[in-house]
Amino acid sequence: MVDRHWLVDERIGVLGDPHADLQWMKLAIRNLHRAGVRQVHVLGDFGFLSTGNRHERDRLRLLTMQLESRDMFLYVTGGNHEGYPALHRLFPVDEWGYRRLSRRIIWLPRGWRGTTAAGAAVASLGGANSINRGRRDPSVSGHVAAWHPEEQITEEDLKALGPDPVDVLLGHDAPISRALQRHVARQRRFWTPDDIAYASAGQAMFHRGVLQVRPKLVLSGHYHHYLDTTLRLQPREQETATVRSVILDGNRTAHSVAILHVDAIQVDAHPKLSPGLRRQRN
Secondary structure (H helix, E strand, O other), X not given: OOOOOOEOOOEEEEEOOOOOOHHHHHHHHHHHHXXXXXXXXXXXXXXXXXOOOHHHHHHHHHHHHHHHOOOOEEEEEOOOOOOHHHHHHHOOOOOXXXXXXXXXXXXXXXXXXXXXXXXXXXEEXXXXXXXXXXXXXXXXXXXXXXXXXXXXXXXXXXXXXXXXXXXXXXXXXXXXXXXXXXXXXXXXXXXXXXXXXXXXXXXXXXXXXXXHHOOOEEEEOOOOOOEEEEEEEOOOOXXXXXXXXXXXXXXXXXXXXXXXXXXXXXXXXXXXXXXXXXXOOO
16 A cells, blocks of 8 residues: 555645634635645644544534545644544554544644655644643533643654654644744733743744754644744754744634645735634734
8 A cells, every 4th residue: 555645735725723613614625625725734723523422523524525525635733622532542543654534534643744746845743732731621521621641742753753854844833933922922921830831841842843854934823823934943063044934823813724835835824715704813
């Protein structure tokens, strides 16, 4: 057998946190299909799998039908609001490291790599530390309720990612930048010092992954805030590199859907790509 999921189209769709929003997902898939996209990548907090109950399986089936009718595939980079125990229990890893939620929905392993026909390299590093870990209630069902330690990026994940450079890194968390730090600082009053330290430790792990593979572009979700900025990496005993970091907003916002031109390493995050179900962020 051949791993057919390592080949990346030159143009792929990318989605900010869906949070199990089926209506929004259907409209996003429709918009990307109209733009000629066949591969769609979720940048974490997919949310359609929490406990694996019948209702969730029905929603996955409906989402799969939307993809099949358009001959599209959906790839998931895991976030921090995911039902990891149910994912690991119900969907075993196949010989390529994938967890196949359906014929059209593929959960990527941390450290996954793909390549375009022209040779551009793409990698995926999911996971992030929940800043609201202390407020998560495991007795309440739902993808945002219970905290699972599997959300954390581990040393094994960084080892799987490896040191070889890539052109694009897909993640849920984002690299450390001054612009993102300014945004996060505005929210500090809502969280305890322990919450902030835990979230910062997770971001530091993701940043280590960025330093390892030195991408030209990093695409992220997680922060529910659209941000397009650049940062300079200074790894030890290596030349300084400039990295573009694009963070997409979450479901039902104007900058939640984008098209990545992989070979050109360009991102089109025009608001018209996002579905019409929009709300303003406060």
